[in-house]
Amino acid sequence: MSAAGRSDRPRILVVGPSWVGDMVMAQSLFVALGGGERCDIDVLAPGWSLPILERMPQVRRGIAMPLGHGDFGLAVRWRLGRELATEGYAQAVVLPGSLKSALIPFFARIPRRTGFRGEMRYGLLNDLRSLDKAALPMTVQRFVALARPAGAPLPEPFPLPTLVADATNQERLRAELGLPLHQPAVAFMPGAEYGPAKQWPLPHFAELARRLVARGQQVWVLGSAKDRPAGDEIAAGNPGVHNLAGNTRLGDAVDLLGMASAAVTNDSGLMHVAAALGVPLVAIFGSSSPEHTPPLAERVAIRTLRLECSPCFERTCPLGHTRCLTDITPDSVLTALDSVVAGGAKPVFLRRAVG
Structure with missing residues (x-):
C-alpha cells in the first residue's frame, strides 16, 4: 500500500x-x-x-x-x-x-x-x-x-517479534553459496558482541557439529567478519560445516536463518533473529541472564547452569574459569536440540528458565 x-x-x-x-x-x-x-x-x-x-x-x-x-x-x-x-x-x-x-x-x-x-x-x-x-x-x-498509557498493565500475552524472511533472497543465497538442498541445516551462531563470557567454547561447537554431520545434517556458521576465525575452527576437518561468517550481510543472515531447521547460539543478536523467525532454538547463557533478554519464541530450549557466580554480566570471567559455559557439554546441548525440534520445549518467557 x-x-x-x-x-x-x-x-x-x-x-x-x-x-x-x-x-x-x-x-x-x-x-x-x-x-x-x-x-x-x-x-x-x-x-x-x-x-x-x-x-x-x-x-x-x-x-x-x-x-x-x-x-x-x-x-x-x-x-x-x-x-x-x-x-x-x-x-x-x-x-x-x-x-x-x-x-x-x-x-x-x-x-x-x-x-x-x-x-x-x-x-x-x-x-x-x-x-x-x-x-x-x-x-x-x-x-x-511505552505503547500503553503510563501505569497500564501489559497486554497478555504481549506480542512476540515475528520477522518475515525474503524468499527471493533465500533462493539467491542457496545458489550463490552452493548450499545443499537435500540435508537439513542447523545454524550455529558462535559470536557474541559483548565479550567471551557469553561465548560457548569453540571446541564444544566443533564437537556438536561433528555429531550433527555424522547423522546426516549440515551446519551453517553465521556471524560477522569477526566470527570468521571461529567458524574456521568449527569447520576444520569437517566438510559438512559451511562457514558463512563474514560472507553475508545482516539481511542475508536473517534469510539464511529462515531456511534453517534449527539453531544453536550464544546470547547474541542473531539469537533474537532466529527466535523471531520461529526456528527451533537452543540458546546458551553464561554471564548473562535469560530472565532479562530471553529469546522470545515457542520452540526454545535454554541451557544455563545458574552457578553461584552467575549471571555476573561481565565481558570476561572475573574468576578466570568461565565454568558457566565450559561445563555445558555438547551432549546436553544435543539433547536439548533434539527435544526442541521434536516440540518438547516450552516458551521461556512464561517460566523461569532452567538448565
Whole structure:
C-alpha cells in the first residue's frame, strides 16, 4: 500500500535501539502500537538495522541515522529534526535512554514524545515515564510498556517479534553459496558482541557439529567478519560445516536463518533473529541472564547452569574459569536440540528458565 493510502492513520516515529537483539525485540512495540493497522510507524535507527526493519510488516520505513554510535552531532540532529517536522508525526517513542536520542523528536516538534526517564531528558520528552525494573524485568516488556498509557498493565500475552524472511533472497543465497538442498541445516551462531563470557567454547561447537554431520545434517556458521576465525575452527576437518561468517550481510543472515531447521547460539543478536523467525532454538547463557533478554519464541530450549557466580554480566570471567559455559557439554546441548525440534520445549518467557 502506498504512503498516500495510509495518510488517514496517525504517524509515529520510533527512535530505535543500537543493538541487533534490541531492534528485533522492538517489533513487539510496533505490534502493540498497531503498526500498519491503527498507525504508520517510521523507525529512526542505525543504517545497519534497515534490513531487519524491512522484514517487519508493521514498519512503513526505516530512516538511517546519519551519525555513528556515540556521536553527538548536535547540528546534524537539528537538521534531521527539522526535515522530519514536515512528516506530521503525532507521537515519538524514544527507546534508548540517552539525552541525544531524544533531541531529534524535540527538534521535529512532535507533539507527544514518549520515553523512560534517562540522561537528563526533562523537557525533551513530555510523556516521561518512570521505569520500575522489578515490575518490568525484560527489555521487551519495557518496550511494550511505552505503547500503553503510563501505569497500564501489559497486554497478555504481549506480542512476540515475528520477522518475515525474503524468499527471493533465500533462493539467491542457496545458489550463490552452493548450499545443499537435500540435508537439513542447523545454524550455529558462535559470536557474541559483548565479550567471551557469553561465548560457548569453540571446541564444544566443533564437537556438536561433528555429531550433527555424522547423522546426516549440515551446519551453517553465521556471524560477522569477526566470527570468521571461529567458524574456521568449527569447520576444520569437517566438510559438512559451511562457514558463512563474514560472507553475508545482516539481511542475508536473517534469510539464511529462515531456511534453517534449527539453531544453536550464544546470547547474541542473531539469537533474537532466529527466535523471531520461529526456528527451533537452543540458546546458551553464561554471564548473562535469560530472565532479562530471553529469546522470545515457542520452540526454545535454554541451557544455563545458574552457578553461584552467575549471571555476573561481565565481558570476561572475573574468576578466570568461565565454568558457566565450559561445563555445558555438547551432549546436553544435543539433547536439548533434539527435544526442541521434536516440540518438547516450552516458551521461556512464561517460566523461569532452567538448565
